[in-house]
Amino acid sequence: MCYYNGQKVSREEFIRLINLEKEVAKYDFLNRDIHVGFSYSMGAVLKPNEKKTDFDIVEMEWGFMPPYWKSREDAIKYRNGFKDPVTGKWIQYLTLNAMSEELLLPRKMYRDAALKRRCLVLSTGFYEWQHIFPKNKRTGEPLKTAVKYPYYIHLKEREYFYMAGIYQPWTDQTTGEHVETFSVVTTEANHLMRQVHNMKKRMPTILNDELAWEWMMGDLSEERITEIAKTQYASNEMDACTVAKDFLTKLEPATPFVYEDLPALELNI
Amino acid sequence: MELFAPEDFKINIQGVTATVTEHNVGDQQLFRVEFEDGRNPLNVIRASTVNGKMWMSMPQGRLKEAELAGQQISEYFKNKK
Numbered sequence: 305m306c307y308y309n310g311q312k313v314s315r316e317e318f319i320r321l322i323n324l325e326k327e328v329a330k331y332d333f334l335n336r337d338i339h340v341g342f343s344y345s346m347g348a349v350l351k352p353n354e355k356k357t358d359f360d361i362v363e364m365e366w367g368f369m370p371p372y373w374k375s376r377e378d379a380i381k382y383r384n385g386f387k388d389p390v391t392g393k394w395i396q397y398l399t400l401n402a403m404s405e406e407l408l409l410p411r412k413m414y415r416d417a418a419l420k421r422r423c424l425v426l427s428t429g430f431y432e433w434q435h436i437f438p439k440n441k442r443t444g445e446p447l448k449t450a451v452k453y454p455y456y457i458h459l460k461e462r463e464y465f466y467m468a469g470i471y472q473p474w475t476d477q478t479t480g481e482h483v484e485t486f487s488v489v490t491t492e493a494n495h496l497m498r499q500v501h502n503m504k505k506r507m508p509t510i511l512n513d514e515l516a517w518e519w520m521m522g523d524l525s526e527e528r529i530t531e532i533a534k535t536q537y538a539s540n541e542m543d544a545c546t547v548a549k550d551f552l553t554k555l556e557p558a559t560p561f562v563y564e565d566l567p568a569l570e571l572n573i
Numbered sequence: 574m575e576l577f578a579p580e581d582f583k584i585n586i587q588g589v590t591a592t593v594t595e596h597n598v599g600d601q602q603l604f605r606v607e608f609e610d611g612r613n614p615l616n617v618i619r620a621s622t623v624n625g626k627m628w629m630s631m632p633q634g635r636l637k638e639a640e641l642a643g644q645q646i647s648e649y650f651k652n653k654k
Contacts (some may be wrong), residue, residue, distance in 0.1 A: 313621060313622050313623070314621065317620060317621050320620075321578060321618075321620060321629070321631075321633075324598065324601055324603070324618065324631060325631055325633070327633045374644075385592065386609075387590065387609055394583065394590070448650045448651075448653050449595075449602065449650060451598055452595075539613075549597050
């Protein structure tokens with residue numbers, strides 16, 4: 305018998321806990337890095353030049369910051385969330401993604417950018433978690449906590465592709481720091497993504513070359529902006545494979561990994 | 574790119590609100606508890622002891638807080654429809 309946290313545990317359990325402790329030490333939760341889903345890192349983005357005759361490939365910070373966030377301190381506060389001292393309500397703005405259905409709603413943070421500053425986010429693929437609820441062995445009822453399986457999703461015939469984005473230049477009014485920030489537009493999940501991202505049933509708005517050009521360069525009506533933003537890329541042109549649960553720490557995170565107990569995705573519509 | 578934020582939920586521990594996110598670390602389930610009162614975040618896991626399953630902190634050393642947070646996490650899942 306060994307002790308952990310003052311409680312008697314078996315030797316086997318002790319080894320499990322110590323190994324888990326080593327794994328936890330590798331995680332940098334406090335920096336909100338990719339393990340938590342939030343990296344707020346730099347991404348490669350295509351944005352039109354001033355006259356919309358050509359475009360530049362630039363680096364922007366992922367995580368849209370509206371001009372009325374005055375400082376980095378403000379940004380951290382809004383991103384991590386805080387309790388409003390007056391109303392007591394929890395306030396948090398998650399601006400990595402912008403829902404296509406809400407882009408142009410009056411007074412929405414993204415409206416001005418969707419009308420005037422549309423861009424394309426370059427991607428080779430993305431990761432998403434599928435939630436499977438195992439059945440209770442005794443009752444046969446599904447358990448309330450899910451087992452999560454990570455997937456790597458990419459396009460079959462494309463090495464890289466474009467996601468619809470919107471961007472916002474931002475200046476820290478206390479330090480003068482200037483960055484351009486962006487958000488990835490999302491839409492309702494297609495047949496494939498409904499199975500993979502089966503809790504939220506959303507996916508990024510992926511655009512073919514023609515729509516990508518129109519999104520970035522076009523002088524578009526509000527109806528057309530919404531229409532393109534809601535584009536659902538065809539399932540049969542996408543591929544998804546499971547990857548190891550510790551994919552984030554791997555040198556090649558997109559390497560397929562088979563879970564024997566996991567049913568295959570239904571690929572036929 | 575990991576596009577979407579992990580699911581989270583709120584619990585109340587002795588009057589302090591905390592945000593809980595679920596993670597898979599080393600293929601095991603772990604909950605990350607971030608308190609609104611500014612104290613250091615706490616990781617909790619379910620471990621087997623001679624007295625049955627218990628909530629413990631990860632790394633070890635914050636057992637009391639882990640038990641309180643764990644109770645609220647269990648409660649959340651019990652009440653989840």
